[in-house]
Amino acid sequence: MTPAARLATATDLLAEVMDTPRPADAVTSAFFRARRYIGAKDRGEIASLVYGVMRHWARLHWWLERVNHMPDPRALVIADCILAGGRTADAVAGLFNGAKFAPAPLSDRERKLIRALDTRTLNHPDQPEAVQAEVPEWAEASMRATFGDRFLAEASGMLGEAPLDLRVNPVKGTREDAIKALADAGIKATPTDLSPVGLRLAGRAPVMALDAYKSGMIEIQDEGSQLVAFMADAQPGMQVVDFCAGAGGKTLAIAAMMENKGRVVATDVLEGRLTRAKERFRRAGLHNIETRAIKTERDPWVKRHKGKFDRVVVDAPCSGTGTWRRNPDSRWRPLGPGLVELLPLQASILDSAARLVRPGGRVVYATCSVLREENEGQVEAFLASHPDFALVPVPSAWPAAWGKPPVGTDMLRLTPLRHDTDGFFAAVLERRADAPVAEAGADEGEVVVPEGGPATAQPPA
Numbered sequence: 001m002t003p004a005a006r007l008a009t010a011t012d013l014l015a016e017v018m019d020t021p022r023p024a025d026a027v028t029s030a031f032f033r034a035r036r037y038i039g040a041k042d043r044g045e046i047a048s049l050v051y052g053v054m055r056h057w058a059r060l061h062w063w064l065e066r067v068n069h070m071p072d073p074r075a076l077v078i079a080d081c082i083l084a085g086g087r088t089a090d091a092v093a094g095l096f097n098g099a100k101f102a103p104a105p106l107s108d109r110e111r112k113l114i115r116a117l118d119t120r121t122l123n124h125p126d127q128p129e130a131v132q133a134e135v136p137e138w139a140e141a142s143m144r145a146t147f148g149d150r151f152l153a154e155a156s157g158m159l160g161e162a163p164l165d166l167r168v169n170p171v172k173g174t175r176e177d178a179i180k181a182l183a184d185a186g187i188k189a190t191p192t193d194l195s196p197v198g199l200r201l202a203g204r205a206p207v208m209a210l211d212a213y214k215s216g217m218i219e220i221q222d223e224g225s226q227l228v229a230f231m232a233d234a235q236p237g238m239q240v241v242d243f244c245a246g247a248g249g250k251t252l253a254i255a256a257m258m259e260n261k262g263r264v265v266a267t268d269v270l271e272g273r274l275t276r277a278k279e280r281f282r283r284a285g286l287h288n289i290e291t292r293a294i295k296t297e298r299d300p301w302v303k304r305h306k307g308k309f310d311r312v313v314v315d316a317p318c319s320g321t322g323t324w325r326r327n328p329d330s331r332w333r334p335l336g337p338g339l340v341e342l343l344p345l346q347a348s349i350l351d352s353a354a355r356l357v358r359p360g361g362r363v364v365y366a367t368c369s370v371l372r373e374e375n376e377g378q379v380e381a382f383l384a385s386h387p388d389f390a391l392v393p394v395p396s397a398w399p400a401a402w403g404k405p406p407v408g409t410d411m412l413r414l415t416p417l418r419h420d421t422d423g424f425f426a427a428v429l430e431r432r433a434d435a436p437v438a439e440a441g442a443d444e445g446e447v448v449v450p451e452g453g454p455a456t457a458q459p460p461a
């Protein structure tokens with residue numbers, strides 16, 4: 001494809017992303033599936049143009065408003081070419097030339113636009129901080145409350161692309177085995193700093209096509225997500241529930257830690273996700289996992305299994321602010337419920353799921369959000385209303401066999417800026433050994449699921 005043809009296709013894809021109420025990665029996959037004639041290299045370039053626009057969204061909109069131009073897909077692509085791509089106005093006019101497969105020639109208004117933007121760059125000193133750091137209005141106050149005077153630095157740390165991390169499945173091999181298998185396929189991987197079974201790739205690579213992936217030796221999982229799973233310190237032989245298991249990213253890590261011994265029950269309100277997770281469990285050679293679809297967090301199954309589990313992991317549906325590097329579109333088009341619905345839902349899920357844990361057992365409450373109200377706020381409220389639980393600081397919760405804990409704090413708070421992982425939060429809550437089982441949580445029917453059904457969030461695997 002010529003550069004002009006790529007721009008034309010990127011404009012079509014961006015229009016489709018903007019028009020479709022589905023996550024951009026799903027729209028992008030469907031777009032390319034319907035256009036199999038586009039080769040891998042062109043796909044990469046086109047996707048990168050569109051993701052560039054989504055990463056620069058607030059700043060591009062700021063500029064377009066300043067020069068009084070509608071932010072339609074074509075204008076966004078044109079502005080991105082100049083402001084972020086460093087192209088001159090003449091170069092852009094040369095690409096939008098109406099030739100075969102190239103974008104239609106520029107209109108008079110668009111000619112005015114490129115002249116107004118010529119030699120400018122994406123950032124401008126007049127931009128408010130939230131625009132500079134691409135923070136949407138719905139998250140700004142919460143993020144400021146969370147980070148205080150580190151707001152701009154932390155939010156700016158979420159602007160780049162996330163790295164591609166893998167978790168090595170100890171049931172199928174060691175980290176060294178995986179490094180070698182990847183090197184044999186020409187892919188350079190280095191051990192992650194914080195996760196003892198993580199690998200970070202130097203760039204993008206088609207890992208899903210590799211034997212090491214197909215045989216279950218490696219899984220794609222952000223280093224932060226790995227750490228959250230390990231906070232459960234699940235031991236071989238334990239009984240564990242992964243309450244919001246989704247597509248099973250953390251379930252896999254937990255079950256592997258248990259060396260296939262004991263039992264992990266993966267529950268979720270979306271049965272389709274659990275069905276997809278089963279294929280991953282099979283590939284990983286893990287036989288100690290069962291799935292259970294529940295109707296809500298107050299499903300009668302929870303009451304029937306009160307106090308029966310050693311570990312309960314609650315990877316709650318959340319705003320996903322920790323995954324903005326991966327899903328830049330989710331800043332501007334949050335498709336799931338907003339914070340107003342999420343906060344009571346998270347509290348209700350934690351309250352109900354905590355009933356499953358035995359006295360002396362542990363609940364891990366986690367999110368892929370960086371916002372205090374979804375994290376510490378939920379944990380503090382839970383502890384205040386559940387005196388039979390106490391916080392276990394990270395260094396005590398971290399599996400001893402795995403050496404140094406990732407942080408020395410009471411709760412695990414990871415941010416792209418400080419840890420170069422996705423933003424994740426986890427707190428470990430231990431139930432007093434002498435706590436009576438009947439105490440934990442309310443019974444079914446006490447909490448109403450928000451209108452429109454239970455919430456979902458799209459986390460990284």
Ligand SMILES: C[S@@+](CC[C@H](N)C(=O)[O-])C[C@H]1O[C@@H](n2cnc3c(N)ncnc32)[C@H](O)[C@@H]1O
Nearest residue numbers: 244245246248249250269297315317454455459
């Ligand atoms: C953050 S995602 C889980 C990601 C998953 N643990 C992983 O690592 O791949 C949150 C999950 O909570 C589920 N969920 C939403 N509402 C729920 C509820 N009321 N009870 C249990 N799970 C719920 C969603 O369907 C979603 O799969």
